[in-house]
Amino acid sequence: MKKTKIQRVLWLCTTVLVASATYCSVVVLLLIKVWTSYEQLILIEEERITREASNEYRLLRELHNRYGEVGSNCDNILLQAMRDAEFKAHLLHDFLYLERNSIVCSTRFGVVNKLLELEGFNISTNSSDVRFSPSSTVFSADGSPDHKEMAVAVGRFAAYLRFSESALHELNWINNGVFLVTPENVHYLFGDESIVPNRSTQDRVISWFKDGVYHSQYCRNNNLCIVIQTNVWDYLASKVFVVVFLIVGFVTLNALCVFVVSRYHTKYISLERQLLRGLNKKRVMCSYQPILNLESNQFDYLEVLCRWVNEDNEVIRPDFFIEQIEENGQSKLLTDIVFRKAVEELSGAGLIKGLKFAINFFPSDISSGLAKELIDNVLGKELESRLTVELTEREIHDVDSVISEIRRIRKSSSLVAIDDFGTGYSNLQHLEKLKVDKLKIDKSFIDGIESNTLRTKLVLIIVELAEALDLVVVAEGVETEGQLKKIKEMGIHYSQGYLHSKPLPIDELKDFIDSSKTE
Ligand code: C2E
Numbered sequence: 001m002k003k004t005k006i007q008r009v010l011w012l013c014t015t016v017l018v019a020s021a022t023y024c025s026v027v028v029l030l031l032i033k034v035w036t037s038y039e040q041l042i043l044i045e046e047e048r049i050t051r052e053a054s055n056e057y058r059l060l061r062e063l064h065n066r067y068g069e070v071g072s073n074c075d076n077i078l079l080q081a082m083r084d085a086e087f088k089a090h091l092l093h094d095f096l097y098l099e100r101n102s103i104v105c106s107t108r109f110g111v112v113n114k115l116l117e118l119e120g121f122n123i124s125t126n127s128s129d130v131r132f133s134p135s136s137t138v139f140s141a142d143g144s145p146d147h148k149e150m151a152v153a154v155g156r157f158a159a160y161l162r163f164s165e166s167a168l169h170e171l172n173w174i175n176n177g178v179f180l181v182t183p184e185n186v187h188y189l190f191g192d193e194s195i196v197p198n199r200s201t202q203d204r205v206i207s208w209f210k211d212g213v214y215h216s217q218y219c220r221n222n223n224l225c226i227v228i229q230t231n232v233w234d235y236l237a238s239k240v241f242v243v244v245f246l247i248v249g250f251v252t253l254n255a256l257c258v259f260v261v262s263r264y265h266t267k268y269i270s271l272e273r274q275l276l277r278g279l280n281k282k283r284v285m286c287s288y289q290p291i292l293n294l295e296s297n298q299f300d301y302l303e304v305l306c307r308w309v310n311e312d313n314e315v316i317r318p319d320f321f322i323e324q325i326e327e328n329g330q331s332k333l334l335t336d337i338v339f340r341k342a343v344e345e346l347s348g349a350g351l352i353k354g355l356k357f358a359i360n361f362f363p364s365d366i367s368s369g370l371a372k373e374l375i376d377n378v379l380g381k382e383l384e385s386r387l388t389v390e391l392t393e394r395e396i397h398d399v400d401s402v403i404s405e406i407r408r409i410r411k412s413s414s415l416v417a418i419d420d421f422g423t424g425y426s427n428l429q430h431l432e433k434l435k436v437d438k439l440k441i442d443k444s445f446i447d448g449i450e451s452n453t454l455r456t457k458l459v460l461i462i463v464e465l466a467e468a469l470d471l472v473v474v475a476e477g478v479e480t481e482g483q484l485k486k487i488k489e490m491g492i493h494y495s496q497g498y499l500h501s502k503p504l505p506i507d508e509l510k511d512f513i514d515s516s517k518t519e
C-alpha cells in the first residue's frame, strides 16, 4: 500500500476509535444518570416504608412492655390491646401472642386451640429488640398453612409485615431489596430476596457491575441497606426505540467522522501529493484585488492573488498551500504559472495597459533571476513598468543576490514592494539595503489604527520613514470607513481591502473597474 493510503487508513481508524469511545462513554454516563433517577424514586419510597415500619415496631414494643414480661394469659384485655395496636398499624397485620414458637392467640383467630407454629424466632428471649423472620407461615381460618410472609417480633408479640401494600415499582428491569448488613451476616428484610448485597457497609454508597447488572447499595448508620439492581439487558430490551436510536446515532457519528476526516485528509494531509501531481495551469487560478489610489480616488492598481483548485474541485486559498509549495520545491513553477496566466488574462480583458498590477514572488524567485526573466520574456519593454514585484514575507537567505536582482528589476522600470511590512524580515536595516519603491503596511497594523494605540503611532512612524526614503505606501486589509479616513489623514497613498473589494476573478474585475469609472 502507498504511504498516503496507509496514513489515511490510520487516520480513519484513530478517528473511529476516538469517536466510538467518546460516544460509548457519553451513552453509559447518560444511562447511569437515567438509572440513578429511578433509584432516587425507589430510595424515597423505601425510606418512607422503612420509616413507617420502624414506627410500627413501636406498637409491638408497647405490647411487650405492658404485657410481655409478666407472661399474661391471652384474655380479652390482651386481645383488645392487640386489636387496638393492629387498628393503629398500617403495614403490620395479624398481631400474634406466642408461647415458645407457637401462636397462643391472634387478632384474627382469637384464642387458638390448635398448635400453630411460627418458625424462625427464638421466643425465649425477653429482650425488647426487634427480631425478623423473613418467611413465616400465614395460616388460613382452618389452621392450615396458607402462604409465607415476613414476621416481626418483640418479645412474645409478633405480627406479619406486608410491604407489598406499597407498589414500589412495576418495571421489570429494576429490582430492589432491603437488608440488614453486617460484616458477618446479611439479614433479608424485604424486596427481592435473591439480591446479594455487598458486605462492606463502611462505604455508605457503592455501585458495581456484575453479569450485566448494575448494582447500587445505599446503607444507613444502623446497617440498613437498600440494594438496587438495574439489569442492563432487560432495560435495553424494554426500550427498543432507545436502542435503535443509539445504534443509528453510533453509525451516523462514525460515518460523519469518516466523511469529515477523509475530506480533511484529501484537502490538507494529502495536499503534498495532490500539489505534486496537480500544480498546473488548469488548476491554478488568478484573483485580482483592486487597490484604491487615494490621491486620484481611482482603482488604477491591483494585486494578483493565486488560488488552487484541488481534486475535489474546491478552491483553496494560498495560506493553506503556499508553505507546501515551498517544501515541494514548486515555488518556481507556481510563480511561472501565475505570472503568465495573470498577464494573459489581464491582456485578454483589455486591462493590462490601463492598470498597474502587483504579483507576489518568493525570495528565491528574485535571487534565482526568475522574476527578471519573466519580466523580460513575458512583459517586455512596453509593459514592464506596469508591474510591481511584491516580495512576500519570507526569510531571505541570500540577501546579496536578492539586492542585486532587485537593482536589475528596478532598472528595467518595474517596481519593487516590500509586502506585510512590519511583521518579518523587513526591518530597518534591510529596508536601507534593499532599496525598493513601495511599502505595504500589514493588516495587523491597520486593524487597530482607529483607536489611537501604539500601533497608530507605529504606522505614523512607518509613513514618516517611507516619506524620508521616498517610498509609496499601501495600506493592506482596510475593512472600515474609519480605517480609510485614518489612513487618508496619515498621507498613505493606496488602500487595499475588503472595504473596496475582495479579490475577484478576471471577468468580475473588469465589471468592477468599468463601473468604478462611471461612478
Ligand atoms: P498578501 O500578499 O499579504 O495578500 C493579501 C491577503 O490579504 C490576500 O489573501 C487577500 O485576500 C487578503 N485581504 C485583502 N484585503 C483584506 C481585508 O480587508 N481583510 C482580510 N481579512 N483579508 C484581506 P490571500 O489571497 O489568501 O493570500 C494570502 C497570501 O498568500 C498573500 O498575502 C501572499 O503572501 C500569498 N500569495 C497569494 N498569491 C500568491 C502568489 O501568486 N505567489 C506567492 N508567492 N504568494 C502568494
Ligand code: CA
Pocket: 303, 360, 390, 419
Ligand atoms: Ca502581497
